[in-house]
Amino acid sequence: METQSPNSVKLTLDDLTVGQKFKSGSHLLDEMQIKAFAKDFDPQPFHLDDVAAVNTLFNGLAASGWHTASITMKLIVTSTNIAGGIIGAAAEVSWPKPTRPGDTLWVETEVMEVKPSQSRTDRGIVTVRSVTYNQHDEVVQILISKLVVPRRSD
């Protein structure tokens, strides 16, 4: 497994190969973060109110799936070093388990496909699968993204 730091050499499409993996740092989620995100973007009782959350499908306070996705993005951005940045054109996301106050989240990203563009010789699409885990190594999110990645220019 390869871990990239933001200081390492920038990776172009030509440096990426199927099966290559990147492990992120971790993020500790807490109640305050969950409620603050929910207030701005997903104001529903199971994300905002501990008591009301008990009698919902979540059986207690849980983060918005979009919050989990956003934390995943932060973890990927701060631990992978792709030339031009992490730019997604499209994504598929699923949330097999909720994330909770006190969870420590981390992400492992694997390269699934590397496809140079036919029409634009300076770039291509790299498909990656990013699995977000909690501190019990349970899968809380699976994200498959199509990233726009520049080709080596030299």
Place this chain on the structure above:
Amino acid sequence: METQSPNSVKLTLDDLTVGQKFKSGSHLLDEMQIKAFAKDFDPQPFHLDDVAAVNTLFNGLAASGWHTASITMKLIVTSTNIAGGIIGAAAEVSWPKPTRPGDTLWVETEVMEVKPSQSRTDRGIVTVRSVTYNQHDEVVQILISKLVVPRRSD
């Protein structure tokens, strides 16, 4: 087109039909919001820094795709009135155009499929397609979500 307000009757799976549409209110995006979200969740130059953003794929400051998705979620939550709330199990998202400071975003959601669960008689999966538009009626995001929706209990 039907517009639901948070005060209207809660819709169960049995009240939803393919082709039914829900139009949201609107959200005015600004530079401060874009940079604040990016700082927390997507710290890349094209989301953080007007000057650095000019020489990137985005040709100027743009919101994180996850920010657009999160604003979309807020607009859906505050304008659709599904029993049990808006709970997504999985989603596919694409971003045909970036969102920018000064954009006014709004969402139209259409019911694509209504599927009672075989194993759980109290619920089912409703597939919806939510298209996010800017003030020029350009499509900035397409989101297809699978929502867990309770059945009518009476």
